[in-house]
Amino acid sequence: MADDRVHTVIIGGGFAGVYAARRLKSADVRVTVLDRGTSHVFQPLLYQCATGLLSEGDIASPLRHLLRRHKNLDVLLGEASGIDVENRTITATRFDGSTFTIGYDHLIVGAGMRQSYHGNEQFAAHAPGMKTIDDALAIRRKIVSSFEIAETLATAELRRPWLTFVVSGGGPTGVEIAGQIREMATRALAREFDTIDPAEADVVLVHGGARVLESFHPRLSHKAQRILDKIGVRTLLGHHVTDVGADHASITDKDTKATHRIDTHTVLWTAGVEAVPFAAALAAATGVTQGRGGTIPVRPDLTVEGHPTISVVGDMMSLDDLPGVAEVAMQSGYHAAHNIARAVGGSPAPYTPFTYRDLGTAAYIARYHALLQSGPLRLSGFLGWLGWGGIHITFLAGTRNRTWTLASWAAAIIGGGRGERVITYGDPETARRPYV
Template sequence: MTSTIPLEAPAPMLHLTPRLPPGQKHVIVIGGGFAGLNAAKSLARDSRVQVTLIDQRNHHLFQPLLYQVATAGLRPSDIAVPIRAQFTGMRNVGVHLGRVRQVGLQEKWVEVEDDSGHAVRASYDFLVLACGAQHSYFGRSEWEAHAPGLKTLEQATEIRRRILSAFEQAENEFDPERQRALLNFVVVGGGPTGVELAGAIADIARTVLVKDFRRINPSSARVLLVEAGARLLPAFTEDLSHRAARDLTELGVEVRTSSRVTAVDAEGIQIGDERIEAGNVFWGAGVEADKLTRVLGAELDRAGRVKVSADLSIPGFPDAFVVGDAAHIDIGGQVIPGLAPAAIQSGHWAARNIVASIDGRPRVPFRYRDKGIMATIGKHRAIAQTGSLRLTGFIAWVAWLFVHVLYLIGFKNRVTVFLEWTWSYLFAKRGARLITQRDWKLRA
């Protein structure tokens, strides 16, 4: 039995690792995010393993700071590094640019498609699937065109374009009603992405752009954060959640909880019977695993994540592992959250169990070390919790800065981001306020 949909014409086998030395194992890692990158780095230390890392993009992205790119606080290159550069000098790691379309768990192959649409197959001894997650529109995929999410650099620069363009268009608009709508920003979803994005939009409107326009007052922009649940940031304790809502309100963000969005279009949103006109709507209301998990034939949860065994392998397929945001990891009735530390730990752990299998040793069930959660609410404000420790305000914000700089890959990126944040803190300036066009062609 195969775990994939039969193909009319199987793609040719791709020899990414020809003539392996006797005893060397080929491990394919799908995805260059936190989980995949760390799995590959761990495996690279063992000369008995040949690793092929496959990703549809050539860069590793630090997703927790995407909202900073979307609000002109950082440049894309500040939070992204070439994947190949992470394996310079590692002869047993190869990087392949392409999109995995099919996986044959029974026969142990993956099918990869390049930008031209040409598909090939590659065989493996072990597989690490770390394909990550994407935003969920809860069955309303047509909303995406009007309310982009925030998972990729392309989405971040598109949101930046929309935000900055809204102020420029409002400056040129003579109709007061239309001008007001252009300066209405709606963020759907009260998780960390929504909270951080809403706070940053309010901050840029009130401290960065406020002196740059002549006909409009940017600080009059309305920023509305809409959450279907009873409170923001449900992963945090109730007191921290309320603190975040209070901080957002003081920044000028209008917080609406217990409010479910029922329609999204080019002119705004609908919440039940209430219509809200808005020039910009941004989405952060839910996530689901990459659609690749749906071709595996494995058991999935409601978010499309693979329900893995204790050693992170797919039940029934001990040589295939799922890690990071694509994995449903249940430890003692608690599902591990989709956070960077969890992804990093699961990537390392899958690599550890692969090496154990090669050695003939028993595998070890995954043990998660909870390093806490954090969220920033504009400049100077944040909340954090780890164990019984709770931080708020400026102290939490400083801790948030330190942790995020620490997790960035590359010394240059750490220095650049630290300097950008220092400059922004001291002078209320943002150096990445570029409006890029979607059309690359020059117009006459």
């Protein structure tokens, strides 16, 4: 029998999409969640998957399982690639390249962002970003195999490029992964090699700004810098990575324009994001001009100008300079769905303005050291670390994921080990040349 309920399509199974779906669970609507992957990924902990502290299963929850109690909801696997706003249809592309269409009455777009190389797309071949599970596993492969390859080399000179790790970007992700590589080298791997001393790993954090973690209060930022210095992360402020190859990174001083080369086989990229390709298709179809990074400008109620049935939420929306953080995605996804539920329920004024409630920002620096900033509250050190852990466990999806994550953290704190060091080579072609 045909289902004639209002059909809401949610593009994206990230924080925005999941919270939108949760709000519509009891609404008199039919919901379809479309995502290019099968799981909701807790992106704030991707760097811990990349450095062997957590498995990919600890930070990913299958969407079908996560939303299994939503009787009005379907999940479809595919990547949104086109939109017809007149006929209200979405074109989606399957893994095999074929396409299918989905009709909608209301649309919530929470497709998120991808890594930006600022016009230097060739960097991606040698400098993976940190936005997906694939990225995290590629980075894990680079890090673990670098130590393993160094173990087989005869001289310190030959080993040095394999034990040099360059991280581009001094925001939370860059700082977190730089700190984790040093912790991995000095704790987890310290007594596991015969030829090399993993603690000799040179981790270079390259950042164009005047201080790391510029979104935090300067006092917290300076504390983070002291911890990075203490654990042995070498920080180059006021510099950019301007070239990346299979065996090097070129670093340029912003002021003097002087460039020097660092011999390395591992460059990791966290310097900026941009909207996924669907954002351009949406902008063209709705007649709006994309904002910074390809974002879509929205009205205060999160709808696109002239298109009240289309809402854009999370990182892809441009509204009041809101930051691209998980909390914005959660709240905006929920709010857009709440407005739709009110409209379907017959409210005379369903589309209310979105108000963001800043519940705080946190960043992990090193063992027992993290930053937590929420309004006037600014914590660092051990208290910041406890607050950071509490926030992440609270918002991690699924009881199983919370349990295993806590267990992994406890094992790392007590024994210093990192059990998730399996490396994968991806598709068969990649497996034949795994270190490229």
